[in-house]
Amino acid sequence: MDNADVARIFDEIADLLEILDENPFRVRAYRNAARTVRVLGEPLASLAGEDGAALAKLPGIGKDLAGKILEILKTGDLELRRELTKKIPATLLEMMRVQGVGPKRARQFYQELGIRTLQELEDAARSGRLLKLRGMGPTLQSRILQGISAHRARASRYRLDEAERQVLPFVDYLRKAPGIEIIEVAGSFRRRCDTVGDADILVAAANGRPIADRFVAYPEVGRVLAQGTTRSSVLLQSGLQVDLRVVPRVSYGAALHYFTGSKAHNIAVRAMGVKRGLKINEYGVYKGARRMGGRTEEEVYRAVGLRFVPPELREDRGELEAARRGRLPDLVELRHIRGDLQMHTDATDGADSLEEMVRACRDRGYAYMAITDHTKTLRMAGGMEGAGFRRQGRAIEKLKERGPGLAVFKSAEVDILPDGRLDLDEQALGTLDIVMVAVHSKFDMTEEAMTERVLRALRHPNVRIFAHPTGRLLGRRDPYPIDMARIARAAADTGVLLEIDAQPERLDLDDVHTKMAKEAGARFVIDTDAHRVADLDIMRFGVDQARRGWLTADDVANTLDLAAFRRLIETPRRLPSAASIKGRPRAPRKRRLKRRGRTTRGS
């Protein structure tokens, strides 16, 4: 059982308790615990110990929930969950995923009509049986039918780049509505989450009516879910839900803060307001009837004694405590990036030539770049043997004579073989300026075996960068099992740089692992893994994720100027320490103090 399994069980219990109309704060406690567990960088199992005392120090997890985590880790399930599912079939939970069906209606369907599954609900709605229920009319019944078909059709979340392609043209269209003073996309899109569930467009305007009218008339709209003067929602034909909010200019900052979220961050900020006798809502900050601010986000934060928190950090992962202490990180920006360290050419699976990639990097103003074609085991990508890299090396040398306008490093994305050896002979490795390693095969190993495989590769003295460390492909392939906490400690120990791969379907490392690895002392590179010239422009997605992982420019090696970067890669790497060689987890660090935010070092 890993962290995600524990989180899933806690969420399931929250749903079941909600259907049973239990104390809503108890429900929230389970949801909070699920969230804490889900964003925890290291495995619960390594933190648990015998009595779970360290678990009870995690935010939102007390003695009881710590015990339940231990129970899940030991038995794979919870007695409480089995008890609850005796009263309420777990199949009701899928019904609650349908828009318009919440805990009350799910229970009503089950208790009064004996409906247990989504299919039974659809049958009942089609035959009109739902109309017998109190509070249920023909409109709701057909709305539920629509919700069921949308639920079946929908891709659950969109990658950030896919969401951009849909939302930005919509914003351009909406911009032409009369009376718009400001328009901006908020929500997880503004926080630059790797995937987006729905898009929130926020508008400042005196009169919301004409804006809502234009909003619902957008040609790509498939269905209008709601339309009001301040809030409207549509479902695009693609399945993406887009919400519109219109507020007066004077409330714009409070509304932007609120609709940017995250929900957990907002709740925490509002709770801080409550302690100061303030009410914070999307229209402003109020003391009694007196308005204290809300025109800008800065005013909202100032009201609760905080500095402005960049949207990428607003996940209630310690940013409020850091803001209170004036220790928010000065986040890395796209303009800090001086070079791109992973890209492919037509020598393997890239589309463009060496010369074209070099010219494109120079045109983007970089000071340096690295060519990282694949090694031989990756046959489907046309991986090369040592001879191929020597040939490419000569081509790079020749190019340099013509003065390409930036430094071009000879590199390779070397496969880590299943036993941890590298897929390139020592002689060829020695000719490269930078050795990057990655896993591309045999993903089905155990976590222990995969971790040892990678650790062995990282101990090779030539290795500088570990690329896309978990191998995930958003929406297509789960990360392979690997103990990232151990990998991060080894990276910190040896000076191997961890990659944040900017491909929107990778974004690997993700934000949670990045923050954890930073706290372990690791450093990073952000690169595009470009397979054609146009891919070089996706660097910004990698920077977004790095920011979500709390990285500053100092944490990212390819923000160094050429001279400093050259020194870094020409300095022999640190040898791994004994602890790292044995792969033994270090003694638990003194951390995870009770208060949220104390888990992160200042930056």
Next chain:
DNA sequence: GCCGTTTTCGGCCCGACTGTTTTCAGTCG
């Protein structure tokens, strides 16, 4: 079920829209 610059007990964020209801419950974000 958690938590403590009011507290170890009594709180726990806040508002909009819809459909059904003659005053509000349910859902959603």
